[in-house]
Amino acid sequence: MTEGRQPLFRSGMIALVGRPNVGKSTLMNRLLGEKISIVSRRPQTTRHRVLGIHTTQAYQMVFVDTPGIHQSKRKINQRMVQAATTALEGVDAIVLVVEALHWTEGEDTILERLRQVDTPVIAVVNKVDRVNPRDKLLPYLDELQGRYAFAAIVPMAAYKGENLDPLLSELAACLPQGPALFPEDQITDKSVRFLAAELVREQLFHQLGQEVPYATEVVVDRFEETANRTEIQATIVVERESQKGIVLGKGGRRIKEVGSRARQAIEYLLQARVHLELYVQLRAGWSSDERALSELGFEE
Structure with missing residues (x-):
């Protein structure tokens, strides 16, 4: 019709x-x-x-x-x-x-x-x-x-x-007949902070061993857009002390590689220069802790 x-x-x-x-x-x-x-x-x-x-x-x-x-x-x-x-x-x-x-x-x-x-x-x-x-x-x-x-x-x-x-x-x-649910130029409900954290986590899956990526989560602590570039600070959360060393790598080489590749992906997403700083934090047993999961954004 x-x-x-x-x-x-x-x-x-x-x-x-x-x-x-x-x-x-x-x-x-x-x-x-x-x-x-x-x-x-x-x-x-x-x-x-x-x-x-x-x-x-x-x-x-x-x-x-x-x-x-x-x-x-x-x-x-x-x-x-x-x-x-x-x-x-x-x-x-x-x-x-x-x-x-x-x-x-x-x-x-x-x-x-x-x-x-x-x-x-x-x-x-x-x-x-x-x-x-x-x-x-x-x-x-x-x-x-x-x-x-x-x-x-x-x-x-x-x-x-x-x-x-x-x-x-x-x-x-x-699909039923009806108006658009979102503005026509919007492509996701997620913020750029969320997408940046996910791109860091993606690199952890690409570059770490079989089990360690599943014990990690990424939190963006600071996301600030300036005239020249976007400044991002993010924390990689791990469950055990031994995983901290794996994420960092010998002489910090692995986290530098994760950061470099993630930065490139974020720059492509934002179409802007990005300065990305990554830190690693131990939060024992976070993946089995209901409160920690809620704080890290997992839906109940």
Whole structure:
């Protein structure tokens, strides 16, 4: 239907869900054309619920990037899963991201949760570029259709930006008519302070060993924009004394490398010169401390 020969504007919320490391954050960044969520090859990189806002002349899609849904007894992981499952409430569509040719108990658990909501679910089969030959994908797609009454199934390679338009078309059809929820030039609900802290944390995932990044959190203590550059001071919080030395590295070399690469990423984000100072602080057992988690911004 049209009004005054102009298409009616649509807007709504869309939750991106899936188990850890299937490519939810990569997908959102591609849909927005901007890097809002940090990414790494490690599972559980995303810790907080992040909104990404995609606005055109016809619609506004507000994507909710969520932590991967998984089983864990750690307090921090429980908070992350709560943030992800809460995101399913009150949205207009849900995108379940799965990895091509892979199905685990994690996906079964998510499907059980999805059966409790009356919301259209679109399955995105990600990383199809890794399937060779491509026709090996067909039995997987057939099997997927039998698992759940998906509104649509869209194969894609989010990392390469392949097949985004069909997904956007399917999502646009799910949105209700209504005005934009955010200003058209806004692309996220998060502050630049938050994004700067996340870019530092991203480098910790890239440059540290298997376990240490999961025991770290980043807090921006000072963020001051001047005429010449942006001054940022941030603290890397660790759980154990031994982790402090690992983050610092021999002669402070590792933290300097983390800072250098993070600074470059923040400068690209802000399109401005940045001076970044990093410090390391011990906060024993913070990831299992309810009060510490709240103070560090983890939703209850």
